[in-house]
Amino acid sequence: MTILQTERKTITYRDAVREAIRAAMEADDRVFLMGEDVGRYGGCYAVSKGLLEEFGPERVRDTPLSEAAFVGAGIGAALGGMRPIVEVMTVNFSLLALDQIVNTAALFLHMSGGQFNVPLVIRMATGAGRQVAAQHSHSLEGWYAHIPGIKVLTPATIEDARWMLGAALADPDPVIIFEHAALYNTQGELPPQGDSPFDIATARVRRPGSDLSLITYGGGLPKALAAAEELSLDGIAAEVLDLRVLRPLDTKAMLATVRSTHRAVVIDEGWKTAGISAEISARIAEEALWELDAPLVRVCTEEVPIPYSRHLEEAALPQVPKIVAAAHRVMGR
Amino acid sequence: MTDPEHGRHLLREMLRIRRFEEKCAQLYQAEKIRGFLHLYIGEEAVAVGVMEALTPEDAVVATYREHGHALARGMDPGRIMAEMYGKVEGCSRGRGGSMHLFDAGIRFYGGNAIVGGGLPLGVGLGLADHLQGRDRVTAVFFGEGAVAEGEFHESMNLAALWRLPVLFCCENNLYAMGTALNRSESQNRLTLKAASYEMPAWEVDGMDVLAVEEAARMAVESVRGGGGPHFLELRTYRFRAHSMFDPELYRGKDEIEQWKLRDPIESWRSILSEQGLLSDDEWNQMEEEVRAEVQSAVDFAEAGTWEPVDQLTRFVYSEA
Amino acid sequence: MTEFLLPSLGADMDEAKLVRWLVKPGDSVRKGQIIAEVETDKAVLEVECWDEGVIEELVLAPGPARLRVGTVLARIRPAAGEERPLPPPVAPVVTAAAAVTPPEVPEPPPPIRHLAHELGVELSGLRGTGPGGAVTRDDVRKAARPKPAPGERVKASPHARRLAGELGVDLTGVVPTGPGEMITAEDVRMTAQSVGAVLEAGTPSVPSGDRAGEADEEPAQEAEASGKVEAGGKVEAMRRAIARSMAHSKREIPHYYLATRIDLGKAMRWLEEYNGQRSVTARILPAALLLKATALAVRETPDLNGHWIDDQFRPSESVHLGVAISLREGGLVAPAIHDADQLDLDEMMTRLRDLVNRARSWRLRSSEMSDPTITVTNLGDRGVETAFPIIVPPQVAMVGFGKVVATPVAVGGMIGVAPMVHATLSGDHRVTDGHRGGLLLMSLDRLLQKPEQL
DSSP states (O other): OOBSOOSOEEEEHHHHHHHHHHHHHHHOTTEEEEETTSSTTOOTTSTTTTHHHHHOTTTEEEOOSOHHHHHHHHHHHHHTTOEEEEEEEEHHHHGGGHIIIIIIITTHHHHTTTSOOOOOEEEEEEOOOSSOOGGGOOOOHHHHHTSTTOEEEOOOSHHHHHHHHHHHHHSSSOEEEEEEGGGTTOEEEEOOOBSSOOOOSOOEEEEOOSSEEEEEOTTHHHHHHHHHHHHHHTTOOEEEEEOOEEETTOHHHHHHHHHHHSOEEEEEEEESTTSHHHHHHHHHHHHHGGGOSSOOEEEEEOSSOOOSSHHHHHHHSOOHHHHHHHHHHHHTO | OOOHHHHHHHHHHHHHHHHHHHHHHHHHHTTSSOSOOOOOTTOHHHHHHHHHTOOTTSEEEEOSSOHHHHHHHTOOHHHHHHHHHTOTTSTTTTSSOTTOOOBGGGTEEEEOOSTTTHHHHHHHHHHHHHHTTOOOOEEEEEEGGGGGSHHHHHHHHHHHHTTOOEEEEEEEOSEETTEEGGGTOSOOOHHHHHHTTTOOEEEEETTOHHHHHHHHHHHHHHIIIIIOOEEEEEEOOOSSOSSSSOOOTTSOHHHHHHHHTTOHHHHHHHHHHHTTOOOHHHHHHHHHHHHHHHHHHHHHHHHOOOOOGGGTTTTSSOOO | OEEEEOOOOSTTOOEEEEEEESOOTTOEEOTTOEEEEEEOSSOEEEEEOOOOEEEEEEOSOOSSOOEETTOEEEEEEOOTTOOOOOOOOOOSOOOOGGGOOOOOSOOOOHHHHHHHHHHTOOGGGOOOOSGGGOOOHHHHHHHHSOOOOTTSOOOBOHHHHHHHHHHTOOGGGOOOOSGGGOBOHHHHHHHHHHHHHHHOOSOOOOOGGGOTTOTTOOOOOOGGGOSOOOHHHHHHHHHHHHHHHHHHHHHHOOEEEEEEEEEOHHHHHHHHHHHHTSOGGGOOOHHHHHHHHHHHHHHHOGGGSEEEETTEEEEOSSOOEEEOEEOTTSOEEOOEETTGGGOOHHHHHHHHHHHHHHHHTTOOOHHHHHOOSEEEEEOGGGTOSOOOOOOOTTBOEEEEEOOOEEEEEEETTEEEEEEEEEEEEEEETTTOOHHHHHHHHHHHHHHHTOGGGO
16 A cells, blocks of 8 residues: 555645645645635635635635525536535534535435436534533534435544545535534644545544443534543543444444444434434444443434524534543442 | 427327326226325326426436326336336336336436435536536426425525526426415425525426427526526426325315316317327327337236245345 | 252252242333242252243252252343343353452542442442542442342443343343433443353463463463353363462462461350351351451551452452452452451351352452452361461462361360361562561461351
């Protein structure tokens, strides 16, 4: 395997995403970026800062505040031979484009009997934790994972932030990438990447352990890792599984970790009720019930809209102590 | 003065739609076709007229009332009928049904059954053409009901803002299912809405196939020439129910009868006859040929096969 | 369906007569319920059953026939909804006394023991979940929880249920440590292991610190591997284990041997009187007396109580008395009676009975196998007058008793006859010498002269 990039470097998640967009646009003329404030403003999260200057307004397109139209235009452009990266500022606003994503992008291939695939990539920020209150704090990636026909990626690491986009663009079908807003400032080393296609199909064990599995994704990963570290002080070896992909779910990896630890805590910033955590739990129960040595426990967002007030918001969201407590609960100690 | 052959061609295209759909209604009642079945009868001049203005490279985005568009665009009637039967030989392998006719070969992008949902898609197809410097046009059909949707306004604005090669064809048949335009819009002049986006917009008599064709040709030419998106309000009327099960409480029979007096097929046939461009024999022969074509479509559908259930999960994601 | 077999109730009990049934078909039985009386050459004994359920069939009627141990006496239908396949037949395999491993788990500190005492929890059976396997308060509290009532569904995780099925472990006998007092797979494994400690003969394990020169030592194997044991091979393996351990002991431990005769006249008379007031089951055997006396004597000579690890003696604050129990298939085990010096005679007797029963039904717990601090062997039943035991490493002493013999003795210048027993001590010269060892035998003698204080 050729190592394309030999030097390890430390960058932010934000830089990693920007680098991914830049590289994709350099590599393929069909790739363009469109969304609200991606151009002159530089992106709400400064992800696309500098790209307008580099690629011009045709390929870095500021859109009106018309989520349905520009997401749908992304679908049409993809059908017309382009490889659009559509940035929806946050998942909260994606509800305005839900019809296009769910009724058009996800269904086109199937309704057309396999004639029209939609090679579209939609990126959006997700998650809470920054005191932006109820309408800007949703974690609805689980909703999207409900829909056959789209793929849902949740990069949680610098490496995934950097390389998932390219793989998503190479995918013939609609891919939604959820970037947890709390991750943009995280820093990390970018490991070298070989020239083999980057994996956007499987989950990864981010920390091995033998006593229980912490199953999570996206913004839950740093918390799960911190919890695992804390648990290790109590002599509990937690394995942390980063799902990476919410659709199609890597059931095999989930079952593998449960088969090795026999206990699982699912951490999801979405709500518990009918959420992705329910799906994960159900699959484990369906396919690995006889492996379970304790009831599954979920650490999710409390069943309230996200409050503005800092202490209430913190109380509403999954936090390291909650994960640690849940782990103790399934360990029975 | 109309070119005789072209005149007869327009008539035949409309007649194909009419007879095909009459057969559909019959087959629906015979339970060969199920689900929703939205008939285009009465509105044939719109699809036929607009399609005349398009080239094979152009694209069409239609609605759930799209048999007419598919036929006029050149989709094989047998594959349409097989689709409605739910057979694997259907244009969408039986996955779509009446509302979701697709054909990549003629750039026919559905068959979109969410009111207003096709507009952003059409804008995107236009965007792709714009970005790739192609002089293709995308014709997006939608009913006047879509005008109340946000997606209509967002799409009109975006297309106009970016001057994309899109022809918006609003088929104003006065009723969004049962909701009359004048009971749902504060501004009934649809062209004014388009004009507010700085988009050329014309009102066209949708019962007059020639008028439609002419307006469409002008608009398409302008769009293709870089004039940005255009809007056509095609005033028409559906003679039959919204779908198959519709007691039509929202409109009077006399209104329907009034509109039927302006039946686009009868009108155009009269004109051709009056001008000596269509003899009774020619008409009868046309009827016979169309009847045979429809019958052959039915035969094709009848002879079709069911997709094996083990194929069920195909076409969710692309196959490598 | 569970089969109720004639148990072996004594070291030398190979057969017995069925004297009386205490239950009839259709009766519900609880675990631990006395359901029959049998008569051996020595006594009429009550036998208890180990299963919950309903008596389906009494296979044999009382009579004069001498029945072999292991004969099916009755069939018991498990309680409703708890139908389980018969566990795989347990092969008659035992482990060597020498197979004991050194205590790795720290002794529970006094507060824990206090709590355990208060709650009536036997610490010896507890699996510690604290650091290094230490028993915590929580462990004690969990163990204090009442066992599920008959008919009540045992709360076990799916994984535990599957494993129990695979290993043939009866969930009703498993101590739950999981969340919500649920039985976990680990709990099942521990139960299987304690059985396995007996079953798995091929696991001679010398303390890690005592491995010098033991290059041929085989690593300890997981005892959980399987409930299915092949008899012949395992007996052989057990013999090999004994061989290795004893050879190791003889090679490494410079033994010295001391012997004395102890007059048990007072003790036997006291015991007779004591037992006279008690039911058959509550009676105390002389063995209990000897064990209790030994335990107390050991407390007075702490340098005989503990382990030799890493070239140094590590005394034990507790007295966990290993009791050599011969098994009818051959071989022996030497599980511990924990805190033997703290037990009164009744408790000692109960524990002894329990230990013997469980040793013979392969229900020993791993902790019992692993942590004796000194071992006692009593070969009197075999007609032996004097035993010179080989120390079980890493212990540093072993006490032996022979049979009680009516012996002419001179007392106060007169010749009389007294029941005398030979008490012996094998000591590790690296730790003690004959002088210290003699003190133990003296203490023993003194203690046995005041049986009422035991």
